[in-house]
Amino acid sequence: MAVKSIRLFTDHPMQLLLGGQLSDIEVAYQTYGQLNSAKDNVVLICHALTGDAEPFFDKNNETKGWWQSFMGAGLALDTDRFFFICSNVLGGCKGTTGPSSLNPASGKAYGSRFPAITVQDIVRLEKALLDELQIPHLRAVIGGSFGGMQATQWAIDYPQMVDSVVNLCSSLYFSAEAIGFNHVMRQAIIADPHFNHGDYYDGQAPEQGLSIARMLGMLTYRTDVQLNKAFGRVQKQTPDHFGDTFQVESYLSYQGNKFVDRFDANSYLHLTRALDLYDPAMNYDQDIKRALSRIKARYTLVAVANDQLFKVVDMRKSKALLEENGVQLDYHEFNSDFGHDAFLVEYDFFEPMIRKGLE
Secondary structure (H helix, E strand, O other), rough: OOOOEEEEEEEOEEOOOOOOOEEOEEEEEEEEOOOOOOOOOOEEEOOOOOOOOOOOOOOOOOOOOHHHHHOOOOOEEEEOOOEEEOOOOOOOOOOOOOOEEEEOOOEEEEEHHOOOOHHHHHHHHHHHHHOEEEOOOOEEEEOHHHHHHHHHHHHHHHOEEEEEEEEEEOOOOHHHHHHHHHHHHHHOOOOOOOOHOOOOOOOOOOHHHHHHHHHHHHHHHHHHHHHHHHHHOEOOOOOOOOOOOEHHHHHHHHHHHHHHHOOOOOHHHHHHHHHHHHOHHHHOOOOHHOOOOOOOOOEEEEEOOOOOOOOHHHHHHHHHHHHHHOOOOEEEEEEEOOHHHHHHHHHHOOOOOHHOOOO
């Protein structure tokens, strides 16, 4: 099933929260299931940092979507019951306007001229998409990690439109340590000799820097337990003394090299910074109580206790803030060797919580 595409803000620009504007914005999106006559079975899926608009591929497609095992008839994301919509985020590189897209004003890639974006901007574009599709109400908004932040902001900005929020593995704020990881990853990209201040589309892309960034990111997505089980201290048969000597190093190099084939370095810079900057109260005079008290939706929050990116201490702080401000909260916490990536692979753990959250 081909990805759908639509152009928005063609007659007036979208004003961005941190200044700047974008016009003629292309949005890539996909739908699954059937919209009922009452239009009350719609679930919006918000993807994680480097995801796309296709969480699921049909059986005829040789590749798999990023939520392939969760979606389908009778599964947690039940296509027999719900009509799912998922769009690529603003600033991405999978069909929605981002730094690698052509700037209609110049006819060249935006590159360094792409404006700073926030989660709030991403949500506003998603809302514009639903308006264009004539979707008046959402049964639920569900997302993991970066997608969980979008789901939260949906309930704040459009409280009368959202019945339920399902937030998997995402706190209300990114921690100082997590911001630090993102900073190092961005500096690896910026320091690449091919980066050229972000204007590299006519030449060599900063592949080495992006690969290094991805390798560091992978270490925050899994746990030490999982890495030890998978690789231990096993060495390669033909080691490279300062390169891939251990199997875990070879795995990280593979992940880094694979990533540069599917993602844009500038998009990585913009989206990780949007992740860092996320503050639910950014558009509400920095008053978190004012922001969270707007939420009318039933809210499901799922934490992985040994998540090394969104630490459990921050998830518990988010739980407390939501409860203190009157949010109807259903909180779950469990351990997984997969750490932060658990929401992508641990179906048996997440299935009952997702089902309950969508009811």
